[in-house]
Amino acid sequence: MTKHSVRKGIFFLLVLSLSPFSLLCGQDFDFPELNRFDIDNSYPVYTPDNLWDYINGAADSYNALGFRDLHIADYNRGARHSIKLEIYHHAGENLAFGIYAMERAPSYDFFKLGIQGYREEGLVHFLKGEYYVKLTTHSESKKILAAVDELAVMVEAMLDGSDKFPDALALFPGRGKQENSEMFIAENVMGHEFLNNAFRASYNIDDNHFEIYLFTENTDKENQQMLDKYLSKYKLYPGDEPGGKFYFEDGYNGFIYLSWEHGLVILIAGLKENNTELANEYFNNIINR
Amino acid sequence: MSNINRRAFIRTGAAGAASIMATTGGAFAMFPSSKDPSDIIYRTLGKTGIKIPVISMGVMRADNPSLVRACLDNGITYFDTANGYQGGRNEKMLGEVFRGHDRELITVATKVQPAGVERRTGQPTNDTTAEDFLQKFEESMERLQMDYVDILHLHGASSVEMVNHKEITALMKDLKRKGRIRFMGVSTHSNEPEVIDAMVEAGFWDVVLTKYNFNISYLDRLESSIARASEAGLGVVAMKTMAGGFLDRERTKPVNATAALRWALQNENIHTTIPGMTSFDMLEENLKVMVDIKMTEDDRNAVKIASSGNGLFCTACNNCLEKCRTSLPVPDLMRAYMYAYGYANIEKAHTLLCEIGTGPDPCKDCNDCAIDNCTKQFNIRSKITDISRLLNVPHEFIT
Numbered sequence: 001m002t003k004h005s006v007r008k009g010i011f012f013l014l015v016l017s018l019s020p021f022s023l024l025c026g027q028d029f030d031f032p033e034l035n036r037f038d039i040d041n042s043y044p045v046y047t048p049d050n051l052w053d054y055i056n057g058a059a060d061s062y063n064a065l066g067f068r069d070l071h072i073a074d075y076n077r078g079a080r081h082s083i084k085l086e087i088y089h090h091a092g093e094n095l096a097f098g099i100y101a102m103e104r105a106p107s108y109d110f111f112k113l114g115i116q117g118y119r120e121e122g123l124v125h126f127l128k129g130e131y132y133v134k135l136t137t138h139s140e141s142k143k144i145l146a147a148v149d150e151l152a153v154m155v156e157a158m159l160d161g162s163d164k165f166p167d168a169l170a171l172f173p174g175r176g177k178q179e180n181s182e183m184f185i186a187e188n189v190m191g192h193e194f195l196n197n198a199f200r201a202s203y204n205i206d207d208n209h210f211e212i213y214l215f216t217e218n219t220d221k222e223n224q225q226m227l228d229k230y231l232s233k234y235k236l237y238p239g240d241e242p243g244g245k246f247y248f249e250d251g252y253n254g255f256i257y258l259s260w261e262h263g264l265v266i267l268i269a270g271l272k273e274n275n276t277e278l279a280n281e282y283f284n285n286i287i288n289r
Numbered sequence: 290m291s292n293i294n295r296r297a298f299i300r301t302g303a304a305g306a307a308s309i310m311a312t313t314g315g316a317f318a319m320f321p322s323s324k325d326p327s328d329i330i331y332r333t334l335g336k337t338g339i340k341i342p343v344i345s346m347g348v349m350r351a352d353n354p355s356l357v358r359a360c361l362d363n364g365i366t367y368f369d370t371a372n373g374y375q376g377g378r379n380e381k382m383l384g385e386v387f388r389g390h391d392r393e394l395i396t397v398a399t400k401v402q403p404a405g406v407e408r409r410t411g412q413p414t415n416d417t418t419a420e421d422f423l424q425k426f427e428e429s430m431e432r433l434q435m436d437y438v439d440i441l442h443l444h445g446a447s448s449v450e451m452v453n454h455k456e457i458t459a460l461m462k463d464l465k466r467k468g469r470i471r472f473m474g475v476s477t478h479s480n481e482p483e484v485i486d487a488m489v490e491a492g493f494w495d496v497v498l499t500k501y502n503f504n505i506s507y508l509d510r511l512e513s514s515i516a517r518a519s520e521a522g523l524g525v526v527a528m529k530t531m532a533g534g535f536l537d538r539e540r541t542k543p544v545n546a547t548a549a550l551r552w553a554l555q556n557e558n559i560h561t562t563i564p565g566m567t568s569f570d571m572l573e574e575n576l577k578v579m580v581d582i583k584m585t586e587d588d589r590n591a592v593k594i595a596s597s598g599n600g601l602f603c604t605a606c607n608n609c610l611e612k613c614r615t616s617l618p619v620p621d622l623m624r625a626y627m628y629a630y631g632y633a634n635i636e637k638a639h640t641l642l643c644e645i646g647t648g649p650d651p652c653k654d655c656n657d658c659a660i661d662n663c664t665k666q667f668n669i670r671s672k673i674t675d676i677s678r679l680l681n682v683p684h685e686f687i688t
Contacts, residue, residue: 057349058349060349105378190355252355
């Protein structure tokens with residue numbers, strides 16, 4: 001055994017003694033310089049265990065969507081003007097999209113920054129890869145508001161990750177879809193603990209207001225288990241092979257139209273009774289994409 | 290009892306068009322636990338005189354109107370939301386559900402967070418204005434589609450100065466006089482004892498919404514303040530009763546919700562609780578407590594187990610800094626510990642330890658540790674000694 005392999009063995013023993021392990025990663029962040037601003041980054045790095053201390057009850061929603069860590073800095077210009085920068089890191093791009101989408105309102109002023117950003121009075125929020133970034137100021141000075149934009153662009157350029165929405169969103173048909181209504185729900189989809197990991201979009205067509213849920217992230221086996229639980233609750237049983245369309249009344253959520261394909265479960269909720277024609281139109285549209 | 294009719298279904302081949310075969314199936318009970326409304330345990334929300342079940346709905350994370358309707362159908366009458374939840378969609382959803390509902394039968398509480406409050410100290414700044422507060426309140430009213438809300442909370446107060454903020458409290462009193470709100474409240478997640486004491490002292494507040502669970506390190510102080518508030522006639526609503534919901538970071542070990550709620554309700558000064566509900570299963574569990582708050586032996590054990598684990602993670606309260614004899618940056622060292630043990634990221638822990646520069650045995654000069662005020666009750670010396678050993682491993686073995 002070489003000296004090197006002995007040392008490596010000792011190291012791995014040390015590593016093994018540091019348990020339990022997870023594959024989660026924190027990240028350190030070098031805050032970018034902003035001309036004429038001083039940076040105060042004396043905040044602690046917040047993690048799932050102490051996020052409550054910073055954002056109170058909202059922490060539950062972040063943690064449910066794989067929150068990993070939060071880095072914060074204040075950019076101060078004199079005593080009067082400051083910009084707060086918060087960088088929320090989540091455990092995956094779908095999860096980061098989930099929290100970003102949960103906090104955006106369809107009426108916001110959206111623009112392209114990373115995947116998407118929006119501007120409201122004194123704030124710029126944007127999403128890039130696994131990062132949800134918030135910049136806020138209470139200043140109404142045009143110079144400071146311009147500095148917020150400048151900082152947002154600098155931060156976006158420094159972050160790794162995709163600048164495209166999750167692929168699944170392209171499956172949602174355009175007809176009747178409410179702009180920016182798409183969401184990612186990691187758990188308790190439609191209030192059912194056995195339905196997880198769905199993208200959702202809202203639709204309005206004539207008198208019909210309904211939601212389409214796409215389960216694209218699960219394996220066939222996971223979908224099988226999920227549908228076994230869901231459908232058997234209403235005395236329905238899917239076959240052993242993926243495939244089938246189901247229409248039933250969910251005791252809590254009204255009439256449900258469900259299509260099951262390889263790697264894809266589509267669920268429509270909110271349509272009125274006996275509206276299989278419209279449901280089929282959407283099923284076919286999604287499946288044929 | 291809430292009954293639903295189950296419709297029969299169709300199943301066709303994947304390529305086939307759906308056809309419908311509807312028959313009426315047998316009805317089944319949704320929630321047997323609340324079959325008789327007279328079983329529901331009610332308490333009175335202090336001097337407001339509102340009689341409410343001991344279980345209410347924390348709506349914050351719910352985005353399914355069917356879940357809110359299920360709560361209503363099963364006797365829950367108090368709903369807690371806020372201006373900031375889900376970018377306003379939370380209030381909007383409640384507004385839709387309650388439209389046309391008998392307003393007298395429900396109690397709606399919403400919260401408005403004042404702008405410009407310094408997060409670390411809870412102090413108001415020049416940006417903390419009544420104008421901003423009023424604008425957000427009007428926004429909430431529009432979303433809720435209501436003429437009035439029953440309780441308007443000043444959201445997330447953590448300082449005496451916020452409880453006594455002249456402009457905002459004057460505005461809230463004015464809204465109350467005009468009938469836009471029935472009662473004035475404060476919600477508080479940190480520094481709660483001081484906040485509650487200040488509310489009692491001020492004399493004009495009606496309701497406090499406070500964090501309350503078995504895992505709070507300053508429970509005695511908090512319970513004393515809650516008792517004073519209740520004695521003074523304030524309604525007391527408990528939140529965060531699940532103490533974070535999970536016992537582990539990976540969210541694989543949920544807190545026993547029934548036990549946690551029952552534990553909170555053993556305190557008669559708690560008039561209702563607002564567990565956050567996002568599933569029908571959670572609702573069913575909570576409904577069991579709504580009719581039976583007596584703690585079982587299993588409940589007591591569950592609370593005991595849950596409260597014995599302090600977790601791995603420092604809250605960075607910085608209490609330790611003034612106590613450490615050698616002025617070690619303890620929160621940073623605890624962060625390195627968290628990287629190693631919590632994230633299994635040895636490299637990151639090692640890099641951080643190098644940056645901190647306190648060496649492989651920072652506690653060697655002390656025979657005992659002077660830090661006795663850790664919020665998480667960590668054995669600080671043991672953790673520092675443990676993690677600092679990592680510096681004995683050459684960096685090239687780690688990267």
